Amino acid sequence: xxxxxxxxxxxxxxxxxxxxxxxxxxxxxxxxxxxxxxxxxxxxxxxxxxxxxxxxxxxxxxxxxxxxxxxxxxxxxxxxxxxxxxxxxxxxxxxxxxxxxxxxxxxxxxxxxxxx
Numbered sequence: 532x533x534x535x536x537x538x539x540x541x542x543x544x545x546x547x548x549x550x551x552x553x554x555x556x557x558x559x560x561x562x563x564x565x566x567x568x569x570x571x572x573x574x575x576x577x578x579x580x581x582x583x584x585x586x587x588x589x590x591x592x593x594x595x596x597x598x599x600x601x602x603x604x605x606x607x608x609x610x611x612x613x614x615x616x617x618x619x620x621x622x623x624x625x626x627x628x629x630x631x632x633x634x635x636x637x638x639x640x641x642x643x644x645x646x647x
Contacts, residue, residue: 560591568599574619575606581619585628586636593638600639607644621645 532551536544541557548555564571570592572584581603589601603624611620621644628640 560588562588562592565592565598568597569602570598570600571602571604573604575614576619577617578619581605581624582627585624585640589640590636590638598638600641602641602643604643604645607646609646613647 532548532553536547539547545555562570563573570589572588574581574584584603585601589598589603592598593601605619605621605624606614607621608623611618621642625642628636628642
């Protein structure tokens with residue numbers, strides 16, 4: 532059902548799911564800012580939120596042909612060390628992206644670090 536309905540507009544997805552006897556669940560991705568096919572996420576939250584941004588949100592907008600590049604703005608370690616525990620930081624997330632290898636995630640990304 533997912534493969535069949537994934538590329539359909541929302542209303543058509545809903546009709547198809549209901550016709551199959553299932554209950555549709557409304558969900559969506561949103562980003563902080565999109566302009567000229569560039570998505571910007573400012574993330575001063577926990578590690579899991581950054582991973583979701585990089586490997587789900589930016590990728591979904593890219594695959595959906597809404598953006599050509601994603602920008603993730605993160606605190607650098609020098610700022611993160613002044614914040615509460617568990618906040619992701621630029622240097623660590625850059626390492627995580629590079630460690631995955633070329634082409635993962637399959638969306639052009641720019642990581643920006645903010646320092647105090």
